[in-house]
Amino acid sequence: MDMDNFKIINDHYGHDAGDQFLVIIANRIRSLFGEDIFGARFGGDEFALFLRKAAEKQVEKLLSELRGIIAEPVRVQGVLISPTPSIGVAFYPRHGDTVVELLKNADIAMYQAKSKKNAYVIYETKLLSDITARQLMEQSLKQAVDRNEFSLVYQPLICVKTHQLIGLEALLRWKSGQLGDVSPIEFIPLAEATGTIIPIGCWVLNHAASMIKSLEQLGARDIFISVNVSVIQLMQEDFIEIVEKVVTTQGIALNSLKIEITETVLVESFPLIKTKIKLLRDMGIKICLDDFGTGYSSINYLTRLPLDILKLDKSLVRDLNRNERSQVVFRNLIQMAHGIGIKVVAEGVETQQQMELIQGLGCDYAQGYYISKPVGAEDVIQLSVKRP
Numbered sequence: 001m002d003m004d005n006f007k008i009i010n011d012h013y014g015h016d017a018g019d020q021f022l023v024i025i026a027n028r029i030r031s032l033f034g035e036d037i038f039g040a041r042f043g044g045d046e047f048a049l050f051l052r053k054a055a056e057k058q059v060e061k062l063l064s065e066l067r068g069i070i071a072e073p074v075r076v077q078g079v080l081i082s083p084t085p086s087i088g089v090a091f092y093p094r095h096g097d098t099v100v101e102l103l104k105n106a107d108i109a110m111y112q113a114k115s116k117k118n119a120y121v122i123y124e125t126k127l128l129s130d131i132t133a134r135q136l137m138e139q140s141l142k143q144a145v146d147r148n149e150f151s152l153v154y155q156p157l158i159c160v161k162t163h164q165l166i167g168l169e170a171l172l173r174w175k176s177g178q179l180g181d182v183s184p185i186e187f188i189p190l191a192e193a194t195g196t197i198i199p200i201g202c203w204v205l206n207h208a209a210s211m212i213k214s215l216e217q218l219g220a221r222d223i224f225i226s227v228n229v230s231v232i233q234l235m236q237e238d239f240i241e242i243v244e245k246v247v248t249t250q251g252i253a254l255n256s257l258k259i260e261i262t263e264t265v266l267v268e269s270f271p272l273i274k275t276k277i278k279l280l281r282d283m284g285i286k287i288c289l290d291d292f293g294t295g296y297s298s299i300n301y302l303t304r305l306p307l308d309i310l311k312l313d314k315s316l317v318r319d320l321n322r323n324e325r326s327q328v329v330f331r332n333l334i335q336m337a338h339g340i341g342i343k344v345v346a347e348g349v350e351t352q353q354q355m356e357l358i359q360g361l362g363c364d365y366a367q368g369y370y371i372s373k374p375v376g377a378e379d380v381i382q383l384s385v386k387r388p
Contacts (some may be wrong), residue, residue, distance in 0.1 A: 001066075001087040002110065004117045006045040007195070008235045009076060012272075017076050018045075025083060028069045032062065048103065056091070056122075063087060063120050079271045084118035086110055095123045115189055134190065140176050141187055141196050145203050150174055152207050153374035154225070156383065157345060157367045160359045165387055167224040169260070169367065170208040171374050172200070192232050201233045202242060209250040211377060212257060220384040226258035226288055231265040235272065240279050247285075254284030258309070262290045263301065274305060281306045291347070292333075302340060310337045314348020314368070320357045331361045338362070 003025060010018040022045060029039060029047055039049035049066075051059060066085070073080040088110025096102040109123040111131055121127070144150055154168040174182045191197040208227045215223050233239055247254060259280055265273060277287050286308040289301060293313035302310065312333060319326035334344045346358040349368030358366060375383070 001049065001085050002044070002046040002114070004084045004086055004114070005231070005235075008232065009081065012235055012237060013077050013079075021074055021076055021081070021083075024074050025070060028072070029066070031069065032066060037062070048106075059089060059091075063089070067118070067120075082270075086113040086117060087120035088113055088123065089120060090123045114193055117189075117193075137176075137179060137182065137187065138190060138194055138196075140178050141174075141191055141194070141200075144174060144176065145199050147177060149176055150200070150203060151376075152204065152211070153376055154211070154380050155367060155374040156372045157365045158371050160346075160355075160363050160366050165223060165383055166365060167226060167258070168211075168380060169226045170204060170211070170228075172204055172228075188230075192230050195232065197230050197232050198236065201229065202246075204228075205243065205246045206250075209246045209252055209257060211380065212252045213250045214377075214381065215384055216252060216256070218381065218384055220387070221253065221256070223384060224256050224258050224286070226260045228260045228262075228290065229265075231273070234261070234265065234276050239276060240283070243280065243285065244283065247283075255286060258286045258288050260288040260290045260311070263292065263294070278306055281308075288345075299336070302337065302342065307342050309343050309345060309365075311345040311347050311367075312363075317346050317348050317354055317358065317368070320361075321351075321353050327357065327361060330358075330363075334362045 003022075006018065006021075009021055022041070026041060026047070029049070033039070036052040036054070037049065039047060042048040051062065054062075066087070070083055070085050073082050075081075088106040088108065090096060090102045090106040090109065092102055095105045105123040108127050108131060109121040111134075112127050113119045113121040115134065151173045152170050153173055154170055156165050157167040157169065158164060159166050172184055172188070174184070174187055176182055188197070191200055204227055208225045212225050215221070215225075236242070243257075243259075247257065259277075261273075261277070281287060287306065288309040288311055289305070289307050290311045291313045292310050293316040301307075310333075312330065316326070316330055316333075320330060337344050343364045345365040345367055346354075346363045347367050349355055349358065349366045349370045351370055354368075355366060355370055372383075
């Protein structure tokens with residue numbers, strides 16, 4: 001077992017704070033020890049637990065308890081951090097008949113769990129081929145920026161009332177020389193787990209800003225571009241300076257760049273990220289909360305964060321034409337956001353009926369395949385030129 005994003009704690013707060021964090025986690029793990037459960041710190045932020053005569057259901061019960069006690073927030077230098085573990089499991093004798101073999105296979109399973117975060121994986125033989133493929137992707141990913149293998153596509157957002165183009169969401173695509181087209185669902189989590197997301201994120205910011213500059217030169221100064229940012233990027237000490245440098249270098253208007261974050265980002269380290277968001281807002285950059293309505297979905301975020309745009313997840317939009325209760329929830333979310341000065345985007349709009357429903361419910365903006373699929377830079381230029 002190891003702790004997700006432990007490197008962030010060490011890098012941001014220092015190694016003393018990291019050591020204090022590990023002591024707290026170790027004490028929590030120790031509280032589960034008994035006659036048939038024992039363990040130790042294995043190295044770095046890794047721990048090993050051994051269970052005697054344990055059936056699979058007993059192990060699953062223990063893992064549930066373990067994840068529960070670890071998930072309690074830890075205070076590091078006055079900031080609350082919500083820890084999560086990645087856990088690999090191997091059973092004797094099914095997965096090995098020596099300690100060395102069991103630890104090796106549990107480590108392989110943990111490596112797979114780290115691609116998901118806050119998860120556990122039980123070892124199976126096919127994980128070896130999965131890890132080989134992941135290692136190949138990891139190596140290719142490290143070289144992708146230098147090899148110019150990335151590109152951006154842009155999905156339009158329109159005003160619900162006027163149907164006019166008002167913004168674009170920049171979406172990253174990777175065409176690997178070795179692997180071909182790789183889905184963001186596969187490579188983004190890997191980039192975050194390995195830290196490669198930092199140079200990739202800088203590349204995205206620069207290229208999105210370059211597109212903003214091109215639009216401004218065409219007279220389309222009222223079209224914004226939003227960029228998705230991960231917790232790894234936000235936790236960088238110099239992230240604000242990176243954004244400032246991009247804006248200054250490209251010479252773009254601050255309000256033409258928007259930063260999109262998800263609720264899962266906020267759960268990682270809310271107080272610190274709140275500070276970063278406030279600094280971005282003070283610069284003049286607008287903040288979007290993406291995928292609201294999935295995962296942790298806390299109304300608390302709307303009142304405690306300086307947000308400009310709330311993006312309601314496509315799952316909420318999909319349910320609108322199924323029952324009236326979904327429409328009531330959707331309308332109330334919009335009214336609540338409007339009441340505190342936040343604009344609302346409906347994501348995943350795919351039909352005319354959904355478009356009419358969100359208009360009737362008071363939504364501000366719409367995004368989805370009914371409006372447009374993600375398009376390349378040349379098509380974006382054409383869309384901006386054709387606007388009335």
